[in-house]
Amino acid sequence: MPEESIENINFDALNAKAISQPLVDHMYTADPSAHVFNGKIYIYPSHDIDAGEAFDDLGSHFAMEDYHVISMDSITSEAIDHGVALHVNDVPWAKEQMWAPDANEKDGSYYLFFPAKAHDGIFRIGVAISNSPTGPFTAQPEAIKDSFSIDPAVFKDDDGSYYMYFGGLWxxxxxxxxxxxxxxxxxxxxxxxxxxxxxxxxxxxxxxxxDDLLEFSEKPKEIELLDENGNLLLAGDNDRRFFEAAWLHKYNGKYYFSYSTGDTHFICYAMGDTPYGPFTYAGRILNPVVGWTSHHSICEVENKWYLFYHDASLSKGVTHLRSVKVAEITYREDGSIETLDPYRD
Known part of the structure; x- marks a missing residue:
């Protein structure tokens, strides 16, 4: 539900129809990356603030400065905010705009992967490390060599290999x-x-x-996203083409690459046989939410699968003040995912 259509919305009624409610309401959170570590749910979101920046299509009003970590003992339990885990002032190479992060674990250490604009105005991706999933995290002095753009998501495959997926338009x-x-x-x-x-x-x-999760072991490769005829999706196919918010998960031996279509506000997915793809478009996971952006993660919790996402209903449609939510997703017998409508009729 893009911003231009929200002026006449009754938000009390909309929230009553929502399939889920914000996990926390004392601050604004977005872009949730969810993982289960040691039997507990940890969510790594962006932390939305109103910094007074002008609204534009470069996202200048998304002026986030830090990251918090949210934990949940179960999918229905209270969500706990563990405070500031990393601030831009503690990242030597970064200047501003701490956008959507992700995290993962290896050998008892926890790694926070995050984009930020460097002092030259170019988005890079950095890594910070902690001995706790809730931080605080200590940033590496430099961004990942040869990193660029935004929205890192780090997937651990069954063989113990880790892969970073990233990129975002505009x-x-x-x-x-x-x-x-x-x-x-x-x-x-x-x-x-x-x-x-x-x-x-x-x-x-x-x-x-x-192996230390601090650098790329290879030059980043493009991920082919194909239509039903095996052709690359076209730039004009705004309802299906990639815009931002890459995520990868694995279900029944298949790799699912999911992402946001940006200006058309869908969360879509494509399926493939390797972590490198190619991936064939398979459908929508989530229809548009209130607010311009849509950004998600997919996580298995106690043998059920959940979509973590955000909308701007708590802020009554303010694009850059969003709130993290969660809803269960359902797979059909053929492995396809049933589309969720974020608000009931």
């Missing part, structure tokens, strides 16, 4: 990397350098991580 700068180098021309245009509608859409990236 303010996420992915379109500025089409030549392999950052294109700084037309800095105020979110749509400069996008492909034409009849051309293949820009693709997200994947890179296997080094």
């Amino acid at each position: 303010g996420g700068q992915l379109q500025r990397w089409r030549t392999g180098q950052f294109n700084a021309e037309q800095p105020d245009s979110p749509t400069a350098f996008l492909p034409e509608d009849h051309e293949p859409a820009l693709l997200p990236y994947v890179a296997k991580m080094t």
